Structure formats: C-alpha cells, structure tokens
Amino acid sequence: MRFVDRARPGLAMLAATGMALAWCIGVGAAVGMDPMLVLEFAAAAILGLWTTLLGRDLWRASRLRDRLDRRSTLKMIDGVAVRVIRGGAAEAFVLGVLRPTVYLGDASLALLDRDELAAVVQHEEHHRRTRAPLRAAAVEAWLLIVGRSRAARRLLSARLAELERSADAYAMRRGVRPASIAAALVKVDRLSSASPAFSGAADHRIEALLNAAAGRPATRTTPLPYEWLPLVIALAVAIGCHLGDVSPLG
C-alpha cells in the first residue's frame, strides 16, 4: 500500500498497461481463445455502473445549482467570485461540473472574520479551479462500487483528503495563515451539518494543516488520479489486446 501511496502516476499506469499486455499475450497463447471477451464484458459492466452513478450525481448537482442560483447573489470576496446564499447557514462549498461555482451561506459573513473568510474563499477557489466537484463525484462513485474493500476505500479516501489538502495549501500560498483556516473550520463545523468525512480523510487534512502551522515541510505526495485510473486501465487493456491481435505473438 505504501508503494501505491507514493508511486508516481506514470509508473503505475505503465505497470497497468504492462499487465494488460501480459494478460492478452499469456492467456491468448495458452487458452487459444479471445482473452478480450471476459475482460471487456467485466470492464464494460463496471464502467457502465460507474458512469451511471457519476451521471446521477452530476444531474443532481445541476438541479441543485439551479435551485441555489435562484436564492443567491454574486459577490466578490477576497478577489473571488462567490454566490452568497440568502438565508444560508455557515456553509461554504463548490458545486458544478462545467462551470464550478463557490457558494457561501450568508451566515458565514456574520460568523467569520476577514482572515477566516479569506481562508474559506481561497480554499474553495482552488476546488473551483481544479474542478474538484467532478473529481470528487468520480471518486465517490468508485467508493459506492468498490468501497467494501478496505484497500480501495483507503486509496479513494486518500484521494478525497488530497483534494482538501491541496486546497488548504493553495489558500496558504495566497497568504492565508494556517490558524485562520483552523479557526474557520472550527466555527463552520459548529454550525454546519456537513456529513461525516470518509474515515481518516479529515485526519489527513488536519495533520497537514498542523504541520504547515509548525513550519514543517509538507509531506510530498503525488497521489494517483484514482478516479480516472480504472478508465485508463480499461483503455490500456483494450488497446493492448487489440495490438495483440495484429502482432505476430497474438
């Protein structure tokens, strides 16, 4: 697991492609049948399920966005375009796929001081720029499919934690103090009804924040884009096997 946690995406994808080729060449030669058949059916079924779950989430996000846009107004806060929800609680989130938008409940404006507000807004701005809602939806669709596996759950929740860590790091690069992020987190959490984070995801984020506050260098992580990796592997398998068909070995 530590290997996967620290691996570089390029290496892992190369390994996946190599395994796919080995499967095609090995099984194709040994059994004398099309090795693609089982793999293709299995991959298509899993990817179909994942796409359905992802599509459902994106549709819901679009409906939610329509509803929230009707009760919110656009404001510039700390140089970031934010939609402030009238009668909204102390909530802050990013929503939307093609055009992600930062939303802030108007209670946040009364609850948070200027630095804390900047912390929240800059954190969410990073999510907006990196299209975190789409990535999170992709991860959570996988969690629904393979979340019973502890290893898969750990990998995927590490990815969700990484989204939050990188957003905090972005806010700090924009001049926000770790203490302001911590204060905003504590205040917003008291009034928010945010659902529980996946086990350990919040811990990783807070550890990173405490390290930054203590001046310790951040642990360099290059997490795999797990949300897209299965797609890449499926493509690699398909391409690898078809190449096998035309190769002298196939």
Add this chain to the structure above:
Amino acid sequence: MHALTCARMTSSDARIGDDARNTQDPRIEGVLGPLGAAIMRIVWAQGESTVRSVADQLEQEIRRPHAYTTVMTILGRLYERGLLDRTKVGRGYRYRPRGDESELLASMGERAVDQIVERYGTAALRRFAHHLADLDPNLRARLLELADQPG
C-alpha cells in the same frame, strides 16, 4: 380572557424592544415575512407573550391594527415551525421564543439550504467543513489550539 392574563409591557420592556429593533437583522423578514418577523421580534422583546400582548404592541409599533385572529394565526404558525414554545393558560396560550435572533437565522438558514442540498444530494459538491467530531481526539485538541492563536 387573554387581555386579563397578558403581561403589559413596561417602559423598560419597550426599551428592550427598541434595542432589539436597532440591531435587527433584515434577513428575518426574508425568512418569516414582514408580519411574522415583526411578531417574532415582539416575542423576543417580551420574553413571554400572549396573542393580546403581541397585538397591542404591534398596534403601537406600526400604528395599524391587526385582527386578533391574524396575530393568533401567525403565532400558531411560528409555533408549528418550531420557533416558539407555548403553554396553555386558560383558554389561550402563553408563547416563549425557543432561541434568539442569531440562533433562528442559523437554524433557519441551515434548514433551508440543507433541505435543498439533501433533496438533490450529490457527491459533486465539496464542502469546506469536515465533520470534526469524527477527528482523532488529539488532532482535534491541536486544531482547537491552533484556531485560538491570535492573528
């Protein structure tokens, strides 16, 4: 009967009411409507209210009488929305606010937005706050310590 049981506002009560109105938050109107907000503010100022005490105060404040039954209906709705407590006194009720103005705003806003978010529950949404109650206790303590650091 209500007129007999209601507590008349004293001048200090009225001052409390004035103070409350000076710091009033216009978002209350958005949540409760103009009359609902005015009535809620009167109940906050009076602490304990009856339909008659609210109707009298309302008439003093906005110089326009409202029917006793209108005030009674709105107080009943505020009770049904969980904003007021009430106890039976004779043939009527005595109302008390369940929280102050800031608590109402927080809870109403949270409820309204949460209801929408719940209805369209989606994973394609990144919230700022995590559920910190699930944090490792040691981490939580260190986070609170960091949050208390002066700016």
